[in-house]
Amino acid sequence: MKPEWKEALRQVGPGFITGVADDDPSGIATYSQAGARFGTAMLWVSLFTFPLMAAVQEISARIGRVSGHGLAGNIRRHYPPGLMYMVVVLIAISNIINIGADIGGMAASMELVLGRDRLHLYPVAISVVSVVALTVLSYSAYSSLLKWLGLCVFAYVGIVFFVQIPWPEVARDTLVPRxxxxxxxxxxxxxxxxxxxxxxxxxxxxxxxxxxxxxxxxEAPVRIAPSQARQQFMKIRVDTYLGMAVSNAVMFFIILTAAVTLNAHGITQVESAEQAARALEPVAGRHAFLLFAIGVIGTGMLAVPTLAGSLGYAMGEAFRWRTGLDYKPYQARRFYAVIAVATLLGMAMNFIGIDPIRALIASAVINGILSVPLLFLLLSIARNPKVMGRFVIPRRLAVPGWITAVLMACSAGLTLVDLGLSLA
Incomplete structure (x- = not known):
């Protein structure tokens, strides 16, 4: 009999990987800035967004499990071609910018841990390792690797053991939005x-x-094998909620760490994950600094292939290419070419003088705007009997899904207004 921990690890899959990939270096920098600027006042967001994130990702998972096709493939099958092309182009721009920003944050953290890279080899090494991992490893081997890399996010939980936490204030700001x-x-x-x-x-x-x-x-698509519905739905629900719980817990601890170290000592501006890691050292000690920096590197190694891979899937499904990580490179040349080119373009951003902070801001704007039509498309597909058959999403998922879509629409509008004011 397999040890229980090995069996438990085998059960986690796309939901867990997606959850921990969400805490990439770009996210780390954002959460650190939130804690540095506003202390514990934004801890409530980690609790508030959990059911919304979990519902949206379970909806995404159900679409794949029921139809046997990914989101981009279903958009191609059921929506006008122009809409599909627009979505693919925006995902490409957003993901490549995100890849470049994440590689920059990882390279900066590697400099802090391993020493200064005068020849700029760190971005190249990160890119090569990411592409090789996706290209050479089978899906099962790569999935296992991602699960182990996902454990790096717990480095941020470990940081709290090195600092003093005002727990009554933390509990209040977590449960009562300020x-x-x-x-x-x-x-x-x-x-x-x-x-x-x-x-x-x-x-x-x-x-x-x-x-x-x-x-x-x-296992087969649930529309074809309806008797598997209960088992497959339960599997993705447990997996997805675990991944989103981990993602939001890490968000909570990053905000908390920045609040009780940086904000408490008057440091209110953090513009990168690297700066957050460096700022922690004098106020929380070398161990906290190392944990934070190593966490940036580990989560980046998870996020960069995820970003490149998601673009490969989107383009492959949209243009009917042979798509999948279990194919050999010669069997799915265009799929793997997209992954390689996207990673190399992101790496190139670190050599042509693009300000990584501006890249992060541009990525956030694009992500915020793109998430709105994609959320509405996601919900439309998930409620469409032509796609889902009798397995359209239930009300318990539809309601938080629509709430998320409306909130993100407001968020995108606020982002555009803010951008317009800054350019005026």
Whole structure:
């Protein structure tokens, strides 16, 4: 009999991987800035967004499991071609910018841990390792690797053992929202929502569920094998809620760490994950600094392939290419070419003088805007009997899904207004 912990690890899959991929270096920088600027006042967001994230990602997973096709493939089948092309182009722009920003954050953290890289080899090494991992490893081997890399996010939980925490204040600000109607607070709230509910996660999880289903003996799309519905739905529910719980717990601890170290010592501006890691050292000690920096590197190694892979799935499904991580590179050349090119373009951003902070801001704007039509498309597909048959999503998922879509629409509007004011 397998040890219980090995069996438990085998059961987690796309939901867990998607959840921990959400806490990428870009997200780390955003959450650190939230804690540095507003202390514990934004801890409530981690609790508030959990049911919304979990519902959206379960909807994405169900689409893949029921139809046997990812989100992009279903858009191609049921919506006008122009809409599909627009979605693919925006995902490509958003993901490549995100890849570049994440590689930059990882390289900066590697400099802090391993020493200065005068030849700029760190971005190249990160890109090569990411592409090779996706290209050479089978889906089962790569999935196992991602699960182990996902454990890096718990480095942020470990940081609290090195600092003093005002737990009564933390409990109050977690359970009771302390809203501020200032421009800075609302803009930061928009940024946190935008980096938490990201469009590439919808594409990645729906496609990865299809991949997981194909690689699990005796499983088939639920529309074809309705007797498997209960088992498959329960599997994705447990997996997805675990992943989203981990994602939001890590968000909570990053905000908390920045609040009790940086904000408490008057440091209120953090513009990158690297700066957050460096700022922790004098106020929380070398161990907290190392945990934070290593966490950035580990989550980045998870996020970069996820971003590149989700673009590969989106384009492959949209243009009817052979798509999937279990194919050899010569069997799915265009799928793997997209992954390689997207990663290399992201890497190139770190060599042509693009300000990584501006790249993060641009990525947040694009993600915030793109998430709105994708959420409405996601919900439309999930409620469409032509796609889902009799397995259209129930009300318990539809209601939080629509609430999320409306909130993200408001968030996108606020982002555009804020951008317009800044350019005026």
């Amino acid at each position: 809203l501020q109607f200032s421009h800075g607070y609302l803009s930061m709230l928009t940024a946190v929502l935008g980096t938490t509910i990201s469009p590439y996660l919808f594409v990645w999880q729906s496609s990865l569920e299809v991949e997981e289903q194909r690689n699990t003996p005796h």
